[in-house]
Amino acid sequence: MKKASLKDIAESLGVSKALVSLVLNGKGDERGINKQTQEKVRVRAKELNYIPNQYARGLRIGRTNTIGVIVPDISNVFYGKLCKAIEQEAYSKGYNLIISNTYEDVQKEKKLISDLINRNIDGLILASSFDSKNEIDGLREDKFPIVLVDRVFDDFNVDSVSVSNTAGAEKAVEFLYARGVKRPVCFSISPVYISSISERIQGYIGSLKNPNDAKLVQIPHDNIAGGVASALAELKNEDYDGIFCVNNNIAKALLRELSNQGDQLKDVQIISFDDLEIFDIVHPKISAIAQPIDEIGKSAVNLLLNRFEAGDKHKPEGLVLDTVLVER
Amino acid sequence: MKKASLKDIAESLGVSKALVSLVLNGKGDERGINKQTQEKVRVRAKELNYIPNQYARGLRIGRTNTIGVIVPDISNVFYGKLCKAIEQEAYSKGYNLIISNTYEDVQKEKKLISDLINRNIDGLILASSFDSKNEIDGLREDKFPIVLVDRVFDDFNVDSVSVSNTAGAEKAVEFLYARGVKRPVCFSISPVYISSISERIQGYIGSLKNPNDAKLVQIPHDNIAGGVASALAELKNEDYDGIFCVNNNIAKALLRELSNQGDQLKDVQIISFDDLEIFDIVHPKISAIAQPIDEIGKSAVNLLLNRFEAGDKHKPEGLVLDTVLVER
DNA sequence: TTCATGAATTAAATCGTTTTATAAGGCCTT
DNA sequence: AAGGCCTTATAAAACGATTTAATTCATGAA
Numbered sequence: 001m002k003k004a005s006l007k008d009i010a011e012s013l014g015v016s017k018a019l020v021s022l023v024l025n026g027k028g029d030e031r032g033i034n035k036q037t038q039e040k041v042r043v044r045a046k047e048l049n050y051i052p053n054q055y056a057r058g059l060r061i062g063r064t065n066t067i068g069v070i071v072p073d074i075s076n077v078f079y080g081k082l083c084k085a086i087e088q089e090a091y092s093k094g095y096n097l098i099i100s101n102t103y104e105d106v107q108k109e110k111k112l113i114s115d116l117i118n119r120n121i122d123g124l125i126l127a128s129s130f131d132s133k134n135e136i137d138g139l140r141e142d143k144f145p146i147v148l149v150d151r152v153f154d155d156f157n158v159d160s161v162s163v164s165n166t167a168g169a170e171k172a173v174e175f176l177y178a179r180g181v182k183r184p185v186c187f188s189i190s191p192v193y194i195s196s197i198s199e200r201i202q203g204y205i206g207s208l209k210n211p212n213d214a215k216l217v218q219i220p221h222d223n224i225a226g227g228v229a230s231a232l233a234e235l236k237n238e239d240y241d242g243i244f245c246v247n248n249n250i251a252k253a254l255l256r257e258l259s260n261q262g263d264q265l266k267d268v269q270i271i272s273f274d275d276l277e278i279f280d281i282v283h284p285k286i287s288a289i290a291q292p293i294d295e296i297g298k299s300a301v302n303l304l305l306n307r308f309e310a311g312d313k314h315k316p317e318g319l320v321l322d323t324v325l326v327e328r
Numbered sequence: 329m330k331k332a333s334l335k336d337i338a339e340s341l342g343v344s345k346a347l348v349s350l351v352l353n354g355k356g357d358e359r360g361i362n363k364q365t366q367e368k369v370r371v372r373a374k375e376l377n378y379i380p381n382q383y384a385r386g387l388r389i390g391r392t393n394t395i396g397v398i399v400p401d402i403s404n405v406f407y408g409k410l411c412k413a414i415e416q417e418a419y420s421k422g423y424n425l426i427i428s429n430t431y432e433d434v435q436k437e438k439k440l441i442s443d444l445i446n447r448n449i450d451g452l453i454l455a456s457s458f459d460s461k462n463e464i465d466g467l468r469e470d471k472f473p474i475v476l477v478d479r480v481f482d483d484f485n486v487d488s489v490s491v492s493n494t495a496g497a498e499k500a501v502e503f504l505y506a507r508g509v510k511r512p513v514c515f516s517i518s519p520v521y522i523s524s525i526s527e528r529i530q531g532y533i534g535s536l537k538n539p540n541d542a543k544l545v546q547i548p549h550d551n552i553a554g555g556v557a558s559a560l561a562e563l564k565n566e567d568y569d570g571i572f573c574v575n576n577n578i579a580k581a582l583l584r585e586l587s588n589q590g591d592q593l594k595d596v597q598i599i600s601f602d603d604l605e606i607f608d609i610v611h612p613k614i615s616a617i618a619q620p621i622d623e624i625g626k627s628a629v630n631l632l633l634n635r636f637e638a639g640d641k642h643k644p645e646g647l648v649l650d651t652v653l654v655e656r
Numbered sequence: 657t658t659c660a661t662g663a664a665t666t667a668a669a670t671c672g673t674t675t676t677a678t679a680a681g682g683c684c685t686t
Numbered sequence: 687a688a689g690g691c692c693t694t695a696t697a698a699a700a701c702g703a704t705t706t707a708a709t710t711c712a713t714g715a716a
Binding site for chain 2: 701702703704705
């Protein structure tokens with residue numbers, strides 16, 4: 001049983017391919033095609049289990065109803081949930097996704113972008129690892145529809161969805177103070193050129209009571225476990241009583257290290273950017289600055305769809321969503 | 329700057345599209361095309377930044393170098409990691425992925441399968457929520473290349489990659505006994521028709537010292553938190569000292585519930601199928617039957633690629649991988 | 657001169673749609 | 687009988703690649 005094509009339907013009914021195409025695309029009435037004929041076509045299409053070949057269609061009309069998604073690592077819960085949110089919204093609007101991971105590899109990201117584009121995706125949702133917007137300027141010039149998420153660049157000419165990282169970090173510091181913390185320290189990831197991370201660091205420093213003795217630990221992104229361990233060792237004799245983790249990876253590593261050491265840090269308050277389900281079942285419990293992941297995904301898709309409809313006269317939008325403090 | 333096509337290259341060089349196509353597909357020598365001409369073509373292609381239109385190509389040759397992946401929920405860490413493993417292997421072999429989630433919705437799964445297939449994916453990797461293989465018989469008849477992962481059916485006519493769930497569950501029970509547990513109970517998910525789950529239950533029952541008083545709790549998959557809570561309440565007066573969770577979702581819910589209740593179950597040993605990073609940073613620590621996720625993904629892709637090459641004379645293979653006990 | 661051989665290249669068909677421009681036929685007017 | 691005007695339907699071109707079956711042209715052999 002081979003797949004049925006337009007031609008099969010047409011021949012079996014003794015009509016033309018054009019007519020069948022018109023009917024199945026809902027243009028039957030508009031084009032004044034006999035109701036009965038229309039009905040016949042629809043019935044036969046169902047009988048033959050006709051499914052249009054999207055590639056022929058895409059070739060002809062230049063759209064494929066497919067959105068490309070590029071994230072650093074889909075097995076990271078944050079991006080997993082983000083992809084889920086994107087997928088649900090896209091699916092409900094009739095779009096499929098092609099998802100790819102960069103693992104923070106800039107070269108791979110470049111290759112992926114061109115790979116996806118020549119697969120005729122209609123648009124791209126990108127959580128980029130690039131250190132500057134230069135890399136995506138080419139896309140901008142080509143007016144390729146793109147939405148940046150999570151990690152954005154200061155550029156009003158491209159759609160983006162992000163959260164108020166600075167404000168989130170401020171909330172985190174305020175929370176620590178409110179819990180009686182006197183000297184908070186920030187566990188950050190390096191490199192810090194990624195917008196979301198640098199904004200969080202700024203927010204942290206900016207809201208310290210005494211910005212001059214900001215304690216900032218940089219942990220290499222490719223050796224988080226080791227970085228956290230040595231950071232804790234170095235801080236051993238320092239005087240601190242609160243920790244702000246810039247993302248969930250750091251918080252997880254911190255938890256693991258504390259667990260290994262038999263958590264002798266009982267009197268330290270911890271808060272992390274990104275909420276994880278596990279944060280309230282571990283010891284010590286970890287408070288969090290939660291991102292509205294579903295909304296980020298949903299907005300990104302809708303921004304892209306708007307762009308599809310408006311075409312060139314679309315005015316790029318930089319959406320900034322709020323975070324939520326989850327106290328534990 | 330519009331995208332360059334074969335025709336653009338051909339015209340700018342005064343040769344035919346056919347020649348350009350041949351050269352760029354590496355068939356230049358084989359077809360005896362002048363070396364210099366070949367060089368000219370390649371140079372010009374680069375100049376014009378030529379990228380073949382995959383949809384035209386796919387339409388013509390019937391392949392698209394795209395693999396469809398359908399999983400229940402990509403934001404579940406297990407499937408997230410599985411997708412990552414699949415993506416890495418596929419990418420290294422020149423394939424892209426289209427990933428979709430079913431959220432255990434059988435109707436959506438059906439729709440997704442036909443959606444993906446008419447997008448001309450070359451093959452499908454499927455972690456199915458179907459309760460019987462009937463649903464995929466249509467695909468089998470059409471000889472559509474498909475590999476089942478994680479959840480398989482007893483059917484030697486379709487490729488599959490799974491783990492030895494029964495043996496894994498046996499290991500789990502043995503582990504509990506070895507830790508001095510006398511009366512283990514199994515927290516299962518319902519419905520249990522999913523192969524992986526039912527095999528684990530069988531393994532559990534089969535390896536009990538006294539199968540007659542097997543304690544089996546069924547927790548509805550759409551209300552795991554509530555199910556676990558009421559299960560614990562019911563078991564309150566029962567006499568048990570070990571828990572085997574059939575998957576990570578149950579273990580997570582159990583942890584949360586224990587945490588809420590201030591874990592008054594200190595003397596209960598817990599082991600879960602599927603390992604999670606967090607299992608060793610929570611209290612109580614949770615042992616696990618770990619699945620070789622990377623290998624599952626890798627094998628699935630390679631099985632599919634073998635099938636592509638061998639075509640109809642491919643003999644389906646049911647790969648069963650071993651689990652690893654992680655003691656904590 | 658003619659014919660075969662081989663090297664290098666190409667014309668044209670094809671994949672399955674969509675869409676534009678046109679046609680066929682019926683009926684009504686004049 | 688001819689024209690005009692609906693209604694309904696269709697032929698054919700286009701999208702951009704691949705591939706088969708030819709074609710051209712030079713060379714060497716008979």
